[in-house]
Amino acid sequence: MEERTAGRWPDGPPWWRAAQDTRRWPWRSTALVTAFVLIGSAYAARAQADDRLPLDVLARLLLITAAGLLLWRHRRPVTVLWGTTLAAALYLGAGYPYGPVFVTVALACFAAVVAGHRRAAWSAVGLLWATDLLVTQWLYRWLPPAGDGSAPLGQEFAVAAWAVVIVVVSELASTRREQWARERAERAHAARRRADEERLRIARELHDVLAHSLSVINVQAGVGLALLDTDPGQARTALTTIKAASKEALGEVRQVLDTLRAPGDAPRTPAPGLDRLPELVEQAAHAGLTVRIDGTPPRLSPGTGLAAFRIVQEALTNVVRHSGSRHARVRLDTEGGALRLVVDDDGPATGADAGGSGNGLAGMRERAAALGGTIEAGAREDGGFRVVAVLPTRGTPSGKLRTPASGTPARPPTPGSTKEDDQ
Incomplete structure (x- = not known):
């Protein structure tokens, strides 16, 4: 039908x-x-x-x-x-x-x-x-x-009336046809826009998953190669970390691909949220980065929780790849119906590609903008780098994460900063 x-x-x-x-x-x-x-x-x-x-x-x-x-x-x-x-x-x-x-x-x-x-x-x-x-x-x-x-003239007036009726009915049909054409064009445009947004979402998700996992794998592979002869036990630990990181990455990529194959089905596993921050801390530790988390994570909707998790993940990946610092701080503040995420490192930037193309930062901004939030990123006056995300929240705060004692807050990023990650 x-x-x-x-x-x-x-x-x-x-x-x-x-x-x-x-x-x-x-x-x-x-x-x-x-x-x-x-x-x-x-x-x-x-x-x-x-x-x-x-x-x-x-x-x-x-x-x-x-x-x-x-x-x-x-x-x-x-x-x-x-x-x-x-x-x-x-x-x-x-x-x-x-x-x-x-x-x-x-x-x-x-x-x-x-x-x-x-x-x-x-x-x-x-x-x-x-x-x-x-x-x-x-x-x-x-x-x-x-x-x-x-x-009789009455007959001619009747003929004229019929002529007017014919043209008026034709005009009404033409107007309806134009309306159908507009509706069809609007639906096609909306379908193309949804397809573009879905492609962008999938590309952003794959980028965040692969960039973080491959960064950890790259660091651990370097550690394993360096210690293979002198410290086999530590090399084995590095290989174990590589195996765990690759397994997790494959699982998340498979979840994204399952969504592509069956777009109408619900995800088989829940999307990651801020409740998985301890996992990020552990993965960063395997990559040689010590992460301190300050604050209480609020109860977020799945979409907002996924965006917050990916932003923190991307910021920490950027520290691993492009910062000489081996320490990073993540601060969570909830105020005025918004979650404020601050990720700091002490720098300095390292590597020839430290400036980068900024795809990872662009992904952060897209995630925040899709929720009505904002992203600010830039170098600090003391040589470090800071990422600040402000996301609207829903619900009430949940229990605190088990993290080390809080530290002192860092200063806001300096305007005009240019350092961005290249992922």
């Missing part, structure tokens, strides 16, 4: 969509109209035998021509409109009976208006009415049938 929205078809009824496909020829509808015009005109000729001429070969040729032109009404609407109008005018001027010949003009007018040719439609209908007015009020003296008199 056709999908319907709010009791109507969102893209127009099936017959309408088929009519708008200019690649198809309307054979069936044209054949039906031709049969209707010929049969209806034959009945009209019997009813008007005393006033009009009977149908002959010329009359039938004009009727078939007017109806047959409708085959091109979607491809050449203006040409078909003027062709049917001319055929109908010749038919009336020759004295043949009134009848379904006007149906061909009405359909041609409808197709022209829907295609956007309003002036042509109004002009053709006006010309046909003016021709009928001249024939019935003046030219009847010289045109067949012989002895014909003028038609």
Whole structure:
């Protein structure tokens, strides 16, 4: 069955969509109209035998021509409109009976208006009415049938009213068609936007997972290689850390890929949140970074909790990769309905790529912006680096994390700082 929205078809009824496909020829509808015009005109000729001429070969040729032109009404609407109008005018001027010949003009007018040719439609209908007015009020003296008199003016007003109705109905159909086209374009744009947002979300998630895990693996691989001969026990510990980090990364990547394969299904495992900060601390410790967490994590919605976790994870990954400091501080403050995350390290920046392309920082900002929050990052006056995230919160604070004693707060980042991570 056709999908319907709010009791109507969102893209127009099936017959309408088929009519708008200019690649198809309307054979069936044209054949039906031709049969209707010929049969209806034959009945009209019997009813008007005393006033009009009977149908002959010329009359039938004009009727078939007017109806047959409708085959091109979607491809050449203006040409078909003027062709049917001319055929109908010749038919009336020759004295043949009134009848379904006007149906061909009405359909041609409808197709022209829907295609956007309003002036042509109004002009053709006006010309046909003016021709009928001249024939019935003046030219009847010289045109067949012989002895014909003028038609009452009331009949001409009725014909004019029908002409106006035809054009008005065509205008309403054209307006509805434009509305369907706008709705279809808006839905397509919304679908593209959702697809782009989903691709960005997946890319950001994969980046955060892989960047953090690969940074830990890279550091531990260096430690293992350096101590392989002198301290096999420590090298074994480094390899164990690599195995655990790679296993966790594979699990999170698999979860993202499962979401791609079955976008309508719920995730099999909950998204990480601030309750997993101790895991980040432990992973950072394996990479040689000591992390101190100060503050109480609030109860957050899954989306906000995931964003906060990824921001802290990315900031710590940046410290591991680009800072000479082996100490970092994470402070959580909840005030005014917002969570304030501050990640500090004492620097200095190291490595030739310390400036980087800033993809990781861009991901942080995208996560925060999606929730209505903000991200500030930059070098501190004392040579360190700071990331400050402000995210809106929901719910009430939960229990405190078991972390070392709190330290002294650091100063805010200096404006104009340029250090960003390159992940």
